[in-house]
Amino acid sequence: MKTDETFAPGLKGVIACETGISLLDTEQEKIIIRGHDLIDLSQGKTYADMVYLLLEGALPDDSERKKLEDKLKAHYDVPENVTEILKMLPEKTHAMDGQRTAISVLAGYDEKIDDRSTSVNKERAYELLGQLPMITVNSYRILHGKAPVKPDPELSYSANFLYMITGEKPTELQADIFDRSLLLYSEHEMPNSTFTSRVIASTNSDMYGALSGAVASLKGNLHGGANEAVMHMLNEADSVSGFEQLMKTKLENKEKIMGFGHRVYMNRMDPRALVMKESLRQLCDLKGDHTLLDMCEAGEEIMKDEKGLYPNLDYYAAPVYWMLGVPIPLYTPIFFSSRTAGLCAHIIEQHDNNRLFRPRVKYTGKELE
Ligand SMILES: CC(=O)SCCNC(=O)CCNC(=O)[C@H](O)C(C)(C)COP(=O)(O)OP(=O)(O)OC[C@H]1O[C@@H](n2cnc3c(N)ncnc32)[C@H](O)[C@@H]1OP(=O)(O)O
Numbered sequence: 001m002k003t004d005e006t007f008a009p010g011l012k013g014v015i016a017c018e019t020g021i022s023l024l025d026t027e028q029e030k031i032i033i034r035g036h037d038l039i040d041l042s043q044g045k046t047y048a049d050m051v052y053l054l055l056e057g058a059l060p061d062d063s064e065r066k067k068l069e070d071k072l073k074a075h076y077d078v079p080e081n082v083t084e085i086l087k088m089l090p091e092k093t094h095a096m097d098g099q100r101t102a103i104s105v106l107a108g109y110d111e112k113i114d115d116r117s118t119s120v121n122k123e124r125a126y127e128l129l130g131q132l133p134m135i136t137v138n139s140y141r142i143l144h145g146k147a148p149v150k151p152d153p154e155l156s157y158s159a160n161f162l163y164m165i166t167g168e169k170p171t172e173l174q175a176d177i178f179d180r181s182l183l184l185y186s187e188h189e190m191p192n193s194t195f196t197s198r199v200i201a202s203t204n205s206d207m208y209g210a211l212s213g214a215v216a217s218l219k220g221n222l223h224g225g226a227n228e229a230v231m232h233m234l235n236e237a238d239s240v241s242g243f244e245q246l247m248k249t250k251l252e253n254k255e256k257i258m259g260f261g262h263r264v265y266m267n268r269m270d271p272r273a274l275v276m277k278e279s280l281r282q283l284c285d286l287k288g289d290h291t292l293l294d295m296c297e298a299g300e301e302i303m304k305d306e307k308g309l310y311p312n313l314d315y316y317a318a319p320v321y322w323m324l325g326v327p328i329p330l331y332t333p334i335f336f337s338s339r340t341a342g343l344c345a346h347i348i349e350q351h352d353n354n355r356l357f358r359p360r361v362k363y364t365g366k367e368l369e
């Protein structure tokens, strides 16, 4: 029997599932999230609005948004044992692996672990989203020999997240830009991590397992790990001419340049990157130093001319996080924290309408002897 008629390397172009959550509509050039344009949402809505939209299916009114913020804050604390386990990890552990470990540990505290109903899954998602700032920031802090920090419930969810990261109360502009980055990162149709989480959920495995798999997927530099790699490149180059030279050398060596290219938007810039580029411009204006923006723009020109490739979100999120004072090892864990909203929506959808993922192969091994 031939099983290779539908083979597509990397599953390029393959429709993996039906979903009511999101679509990269390449004809209309829009990222549609439950009927809304993500870029429009980024101009007036908040990450909390996105969480509500993803998990409840519609945008919240003022009182629903307030209730959601209160619910997330009510879940800020994590069990003491999670912190103790993080303290036992080897010091070279990446914060992503700390985050993955902490999410795994939380499974053991869930008294309804075998319940996959929509209502319990949703409550679980809110609880995890509430816990993620503590998990994310404290994974990094503990692994870097720093004392764990506590959240400030007086601040909004995302302002508190940034406050826990930097130790300073953010200005309104800083908090808005960080919130926008979370909103932009929150959901993006069927990237590798979302596919991973749905594949795991499709065995009837639980949300913690599906999310742990997704953290591992997102860590790779072809996916979420690219935002950290971009910042390392910018720091290594340190100037516009240095960056141009670094990129040219990498291209001559046939290396991939992190932050460029995308499976879906190959011939144009990721629209989310444009929004982050404007945020970078605002932060540079405020500082009166446009070096990072100039470097990024020079890199954009080189990649367009030499490879016909354009920036993805990670390319501009990285310098924005740098300007906000975020330590580099937290860039990908922040992406994951934000994406947990979209991932949970996908895991719930998978559990609610499940069919086990079990594809076939194109066999290239020996024939039967
Ligand atoms: C928010 C996110 O997670 S966005 C993704 C973040 N990841 C990155 O920025 C990593 C860098 N980018 C890449 O590696 C790729 O563009 C991916 C992984 C995003 C998409 O991969 P694919 O769809 O499989 O495309 P693929 O890697 O086959 O690239 C197609 C061609 O463009 C080239 N190319 C793609 N991206 C890059 C890049 N960043 N630098 C240099 N060349 C590139 C490839 O070498 C390949 O060329 P070839 O046909 O001559 O061999």
Ligand SMILES: O=C([O-])CC(=O)C(=O)O
Pocket (backbone or CB within 6 Å): 185, 187, 188, 190, 191, 192, 223, 262, 263, 312, 313
């Ligand atoms: O869509 C993808 O393949 C990767 C991506 O941009 C994301 O997860 O935000």
